[in-house]
Amino acid sequence: MADDIAAPGPPLAVAMRGIVKRFPGVVANDGVDFDLRVGEVHALLGENGAGKSTLMNVLGGLYRPDAGEVAVFGERVDFHSPRDAIAAGLGMVHQHFALVPTQTVTENVLIGLDRPRFRIDLARFDDEIADLARRHGLALDPRARIWQLSVGEQQRVEILKFLYRGARVLILDEPTAVLAPQEADDLFRTLRSMVADGASVVFISHKLAEVSRIADRVTVMRRGRVTAAGIPSAGTTPEGLALLMVGREVLETIERTPFRPGPVVLSVRAVEATGDRGVPALRGVSLDIRSGEILGVAGVAGNGQSELAQIVTGLRPTTAGSVTVNGDDVTNRPPREVIRRHVAHVPEDRTGVGSAPDLSIADNLIMKSYHDAPIARRWAIDTGAVRRFAIGLKERFDIAAPSVDIDARLLSGGNLQRLILAREITSDPSLMVAVQPTRGLDVGAIATVHRLLLAQRESGSATLLISEDLDEVLGLSDRVAVMYEGRIVGIFDAVEADVAAIGLLMTGGSAPSLAEPGSPAELVS
Template identity: 65%
Template sequence: MTNAVEMHDIVVRFPGVLANDHVNFTLKTGEIHALLGENGAGKSTLMNVLAGLYQPTEGTIKVHGKPVSFNSPKDAIAAGIGMVHQHFMLVPTQTVTENILLGLDEPKFFLNLPKYDQKILELEEQFGLHVPPTAKIWQLSVGEQQRVELLKMLYRGADILILDEPTAVLAPQEIDELMSTLRSMAAQGKSIIFISHKLHEVTQIADRVTVLRKGKVTAEGIDAAGLTAEKLAQLMVGREVVFTVKKSDREPGDVVLDVQNVSAINDKGVPALRSVSLQVRSGEILGIAGVAGNGQSELAEVITGLRPCTGKITVNGVDVANRPPIVAINSGVAHIPEDRGKVGTAPNLTITENTIMKNYRYEPVGNGWSIDFSKARNFARQLKEKYDILAPSVRIPARKLSGGNLQKVILAREISANPQLMVAVQPTRGLDVGAIEAVQTLLLAQREAGAAILLISEELEELFSLSDRIAVIYEGKIMGIVPAKEANIHDIGLMMTGHAVNSEERVANSE
């Protein structure tokens, strides 16, 4: 049997970076192959080559044993290769079916949409990818939109599927559904490449694993059976990684964040927060647990001045609700937003410009009138060093950074402002294991230094190891707040799906 894909000696250079350094990669027919590596290791680059987006300067590619050369994604699609990118490329105002048919040579499709709806339903049935064909994209959850991207590939007859960090944006239950879809696709002969930073997922789903480190292959197609997360971490990072950071015992200080009876509506006009009350003290981490879409994002937004609300929110006694974001910033609020590309950074500005967004008015970078760019660059270089941001220089635009390194730029900027209150939304999403360890250590150091931290995360393990108390949010309501030491995963899980747990926790909630 021939291999589905053979990539041989692939070299891709960007200014100042050798992103792929003579990479060999083989995908067997019908297998699930995980591609691993630290942030910036060259995973997305290699897959963009296979998907026809980048042309390598050296190297050859064979698909089903035949040499190919792709000048565009169209060529790759014609060869049966489909890639689902981290950022979806769907048209929000069109339906599922319209999006799937978009760009195909069937110009009269709109005359008989129901016929295509039916064809798509059959495809959904075949692979267990359920989403209503007549729904508009904007009405769908992120998980459902991802299914549309997959259906789009399958509809075009792709038999080699590339998924770049597909689970980073999914809730735990959606991850399980995706896993079973992937298994069913592989069982039906599809060959799948899967990029992920979640090592337990990899050990669960992959048949084989390839690891990249700084553009080079460090493990080529090794058997996944028997591999542990620890072993994988070591292959990626080149050293042992600690999976649970150590938290000191610390008495919390005064109340920094005080949220009282706050309600808000979401972008669709539906109530997203219903009379939420909570407090976070200095030197304390309050974790917010919840299934995605239960009001977490809106909670972060009302505190940081990005969304109107009713009720009262104060930071060190200063009213910040319904005020412009600058009021929260001046009260010492740092924000690590969920959406890094849009809210967190300005993609076309340099790393330097992105790191000084908060302090350009002040010494040493600015004096209120002008910015000293050489001091700004020095500041950015220090952060680049301290936070291990991988980039050839601080003068390159943020959009050229790998996903994980972009996140580090935001963290560096926000933490270096020595915040009183930190609102961290999914701070480790998309980071490699080494970087997760570093970020968690940084958050704990902020706690140690007396910052109050509101940590919103879908990673229960992360919440348990970092939080002092855990609040569960469900449909915009706080179901309970428990000290992390007394919390157990089972009860938190129940509360996350809307079940009240025993009365003690409700007492804890009402204190």
């Protein structure tokens, strides 16, 4: 094996041979070989839980493999920590970022480096970092604080950290899952410029269409093993890749039953709210959603969609206007009170708002039902019922984990999303607020979530669906609202929606076919 790693031929940035990584109850990597050539973008694909993040965590020095060996630029390496990997020229941007929210971009880039800690000295680095960002097409203000940044911008900070450290291999774990299409295009330009400079990139993604676009080669994993190694992406199709990932055809056709709207469940009236950066995020938003209806919100990230979900779920105060659920005024009521009115929420932020990473899967699953039978018995919690309930959900929603007693933070990205969906959907909501519900899910799981959301609609829930995937919005929704700069600039019946007109509205254009986009008569069905 050792000669294999030092094999002559074109130099490899990374060679991994026979990697085995076991966790209690699961073999996450079962003898995996992986090659990364210098100057290529290599996509790593596979279903949720296939072992992609684990393999890259081994490469990034986070995990030590139980067996196998790794070489970087022809040298055997044995990393004991991410610090070792960084020293060898590797940088890894995780599914969940590791930035310090209260510090600036510059401070975060300099973290862990031997640099002065005084503000006065830091100012000098601002220019240097702004310059580096500009050279690689990363639009960023070095003085902005992390909490003020969008997810896309935070990701740029992570990339910048490694560029600053001179990383030659960049590992990106589902970077586009959190990006709007435009942001993804910007990222691809940055990656191309890095690769042209001789860097090498591992790119994990569930978006098969973009894989053929950005990657030179593709490796596919299934259940801890490689099922296709380094095939050129030029000849692949999304269907072919899906087949390699799942081992069967996964073509999705969304079938909706006719629209039978009931009474109004959610009513938002002339709502205004301020965003994290202190500027108006919602500027007079009004909409109604009826029982049995899915209202999809289309828009480019950062135009008020997240804030809309937050004011409905009690996570952000409104400065004007009102929100009612089934006629009850919930304007500026705390989340607990909103939840009590049977409002379910699949939030954008899965680890902060959506789950408690340090609690078990079972505890996370019962979070919203612990006060109801069969879990609550008078004043006590029936632990047997908790386990049965959790195991039932784990099976129904196909959450891959050795048991319901392990901490939620040990779940793969897609399986954590399944956990949140399982909990929220089974809470039998009157209103479902679903923000990017299929982000990070594999093709098979996306189809399952779509079926579940449609089943909710069938059973009479009202659904506010916020998604950056326009196909998803159009496929699932009864009506589509387009948001731009904190306003709803148009509402359409999904069946007769004109994609081109929606695209235009999303980017601030006007749709000539609409007499008066966003007039109150249209907004309120």
